[in-house]
Amino acid sequence: MATKKHTGQDLQLDKDQLKASIVRHLRSTLGTSEQKASPDAWWKATAAAVNEQVYERLTRTQQTHFKKDTRAIHYLSAEFLMGRLTSNNLHNLSLYKVCEEALADLGLDLTDLCEQEPDMALGNGGLGRLAACFIDSLATLNYPAVGYGIHYEHGLFRQEIQDGRQIERPDSWREYGNPWEICRPESVQEIPLYGYVETVFGDNGGLKKVWHAGRKIKGVPWDIPVVGFGGHTVNILRLWESRASEFFDWDVFNAGGYVNSQAEKAQAETISKVLYPNDETDAGKELRLIQQYFFCACSIKDIMRRYKRAHGNDFSQFAAQIAIQLNDTHPTVAIPELMRVLVDEEGLNWDSAWSICYHVFSYTNHTLLPEALEKWSVHLFEKVLPRHLEVIYEINARFLDELVEPKWPGNDAIKAKLSIIEEGAVRKVRMGNLCVIGSSKVNGVAEIHSKLVKEDLFPEFAQLWPEKMCNVTNGVTPRRWLLACNPELSALYDDAVGNTWPLALDKLREVVKSADDPQFQQKFMAIKRRNKEKLVKVIKAETGIEVSAEAIFDVQIKRLHEYKRQQLNLIHIMALYRRLLTNPDYQMHPRVFIFGSKAAPGYKLAKDIIYAINKLADRVNNDTRIQGKLKVVFMPNYRVSLAEKLIPAADVSEQISTAGYEASGTGNMKLALNGAVTIGTLDGANIEIAEEAGAENCAIFGLNVDEVKTLKARGYNPYDFYYGNSELKAVLDWFDTDYFTPGRPGELAAIKHSLLEGGDPYLTLADFHSYSEAHKLIDTWYRDPALWARKAIINSATMGKFNSDRSIQDYVDRIWKLTNCNVG
């Protein structure tokens, strides 16, 4: 197997050993037998056998990290979208092939077995999946790292489509147990909430703050081993589950309040019950703030405990040993929490504590969307975290007096803008400002996005601290997003450039020289064709829709949001359909438009767009007049494991956000890496993808960031485009009819309304013509097989930059300053 040489030889298993181990676990861990075992039991027995390897390496890693006592990164994130772990762990341990053979001997198919595993969907989309790729890369590059997050009982909802509409069902990913997690009762933490703050005299005669909690919550850690590729380093992802604190329950119980104590228990366990399903929209709810505080406080306590084990009460090494990354503003409350612990509990003076905090924390911004910038009402903060509000006031006062006033004397407008507190009818705590003030580094996630963070979002902060602002362009792990999900293309690359590319994705650039080689093209396109044929079966099984692998597979997979503009794709498909109906000779290669997308349950228009896509699909897919030239497929329940099937089969990657709105995107990287040609705007990482692949190998269209700004400043009027383009007008007028919703006219009118009376905030109509032209170009390219193969190959071969190992190395060099720690 390609990766064998990376692995600790003393632990390497052969087929017979693995087989014996699986059977042993089937009997002794799962309590069943080869004759009776269910697929689920086989999967769990296989996982248990693999875990023997994982745990041995985990122990070695932990011993090495403790002995060497090197600086470590603590990645705080409310989301980790891990997906499935079986195939990933097998690949990273170089056991995939061996396991495949062992199971074949037992009459089982590894791919089928892997299908038993529910996705760990503890995230919404790109932000959560990025965290998962990053912890994979950290372990692979042998950096000491811990991921900290929330052990949600229910991850992102399962999406069903009924009558074209999205229905949300609970996701119960661990209902029947999860073999990849370990409960660690020895590391339980207890955290306070509510209550009041008292000022008392401290030992040294000075004043001291004491927070008397109104209640306490227990945090139970579940560890998920994170196996680096090659299997040397196994780090952990530590997810906190909330429980009622026994101590507190007993008080109530003794007072005769059994019912109350049970209610308190239910409330405590609610904290980690469910992931908020809002991608890029702030819910502003009390429970969400408590979730954030809960996992941050547990994590800070855990970090503190481990630090003290090595250094006792000497905090002089804290900032040298500990780096904490805040994945967006969701874990911001970790900053005042660390201040509170250092000042109130450890007795440090304010300045020493602040110096530690400032050096420890860094913040990644993932969006400029105002709806996503978290603000909590001061009132709520005061109720839930009274001491933290005081700490925030103190941070703010010192910041405004010591930094803002000297730089902009007497300028109250700037003070109001930079203050952590937003004044107004409802006073609010601005988590973004707190993050910038409390962090030594602030980064955006693609070049253009980081520039906008500096120039548009935080311009005054950038003036105060020009060195603080930096960029780290996102990346994806090539182990999951090429090696594991596209085995045939991986094998082709092994033959072409050798098997080191999973650790050095830049290697694939060598393949560019074969982009015009007919033999190589034939092999590459044959693989794409077989991946498409596999997807044809999945589409049939999931939706009943029949599509042909002969067609162009055009894929838009991402959360549903107006700025991502699924509605632009939708109206363009309607235009194509109309062209085919009005002109039976309209020349186009058959095309299948494939969507995968979840809408936030409360986002009405997003749900209407899903409904419209499904209604359009019903109509188009059953219209014999267009001779199967157009098909529309909405794949229900888009998730990591479905992405792993869609991405290797995509010909075209839709990355069509309004310029300036998609911070980076990461699906764009995965699709191009697997040989899809991007149709996209100059937004987020698309810009860097086009730079790497060459603009001629992407279909770039639409307004760029500056043009969007100019048009908005001039006053954008969508009616100019509606009346200026008769095809666009006809398509939009279709929404008022019952053409797609027979007998129910107007059901889709909300979409037209948002694009006209609603002002079309994301400039869909302004970009329609250019988008349509770019699609014509795609069609022309595809009809020239050698030209298309060349573009597909070059796209795949030039994505080396978007390896998450490179992103992590950038974080290390620019922000974390870690040294790697080799585990034997």
Ligand code: TH1
């Ligand atoms: C996404 C960004 O939209 C996307 O462009 C980027 O590639 C990805 O993060 C990773 O950097 C975001 N997801 C969320 C989710 C929430 C709040 C803000 C963002 S930004 C809940």
